[in-house]
Amino acid sequence: MQENMHNKKGFADWFIVDVDAHHVETVSWPEITSYIDDPVIRHQAEMYHAERVGTPPYGLNGDLGLRYQDVGGRIPHQSSQRENVESKDVHRDVILTQRAMHGLSLDYMVVFPTPMLFLGMHPQREMEVFLSRAYNRWLTQKILPADKGIVTLVVLPFNTPDAAVKMVEEYANVPGVIGFCVTSTRYKAVHDNEYMKLYKAIEETGKPIAFHAGYHWQDPSLATCNTFLGMHSLGFTWCNIVHMTNWVLNGIPERFPKLKSIWVESGLSWVPFLMQRLDDQYLMRQSEAPLLKKMPSEYMSSENFFYSCQPMEKSNMKALECTFEMINAKNQLLYSSDWPHFDFDTPNVIYDLPFLDEQSKKNILGLNAAKLFNLDINK
Secondary structure, eight states: OHHHHHHHTTGGGSOOEEEEEEOOGGGGHHHHHTTOSSHHHHHHHHHHHHHOSSOOOTTOOSOTTOOOTTTTTTOTTTTTOOSOOOOOSSOHHHHHHHHHHHHHTOSEEEEEOSGGGGGGGOSOHHHHHHHHHHHHHHIIIIIGGGOTTEEEEEEOOTTSHHHHHHHHHHHTTSTTEEEEEEESOSOOOTTOGGGHHHHHHHHHHTOOEEEEOOOOTTSTTGGGOOSHHHHHHHHHHHHHHHHHHHHHHTTHHHHSTTOOEEEESSOSTHHHHHHHHHHHHHHHOGGGOTTOSSOHHHHHTSTTEEEEOSSOOOSOHHHHHHHHHHTTHHHHEEOOOOTTSTTOOOTHHHHTOTTOOHHHHHIIIIIHHHHHHTOOTTO
């Protein structure tokens, strides 16, 4: 039914890129941990998985039992992946991703991990390095080669900048790698001088850096939220609000004028708020942001700043239209589904907007991403 609905609207002839979808990598965790470099840590993972039943994935931090994304098990693809996959010719994740791409009429799908989005809060920095490297190797060797339409943004061990630089160097030219990802739930300041080598390395690849938002219920202020509704509303915006503020006010766009950034899974309503708030304060305290050559909002709506639309707040259509205008959405907004999470969006979320012309819809649904990631429109 979903495919028929898209075809009626002509989606079969549109180039569509989903810049944020997910798989549940922990289902394949024994495979992933077999790619760990350190032989001692790798052996510990092997023994852990071989001898223990019903325990969390080895070495991975996270939200433990505070998981509500599958809405009480009603989204089988989300947590346990109960969808039937009979084919043994390719990896299960390839089949599930291809099904999602077919249902959403996609040409490309950017795949992110899910539990690993908590890695930025791992109590052991070296484990973030081990696990992100193992995941990246598994993904690029086992999943991406099966379908050119499945692509990724390599997860960086951001708490260890030198290791992150090495990751960029290792994966810059690997097929299917179209950029680099920082999991936003973390306390490291993005403007710290230790990251300048990393930003330079990414800038030289010509590929973007993405900040993928998440939540952290153990954050002292967010811990006051007593519902997932509250946590989901605030957590996914707060981390990127902080990082964006530091990114802009500390002049990262001026220091790295060719580096493009993507702000993922935070929705859009926070962006106009932050634009106005930073502009207002900047006019009164310009001496504290000496690298800036224009207003904060001008950077945030410039050609180097991109936003993913999901979850796009639609309760006030006038406010949404204003948001699109403020962020230059026709050129800077990227379609994302956030599949298979409970709040995922089909391409209709963009197609049905009454204030967009057809060219703007085509840009947002795929052409902006094609330009940003240098994707083959005729693959």
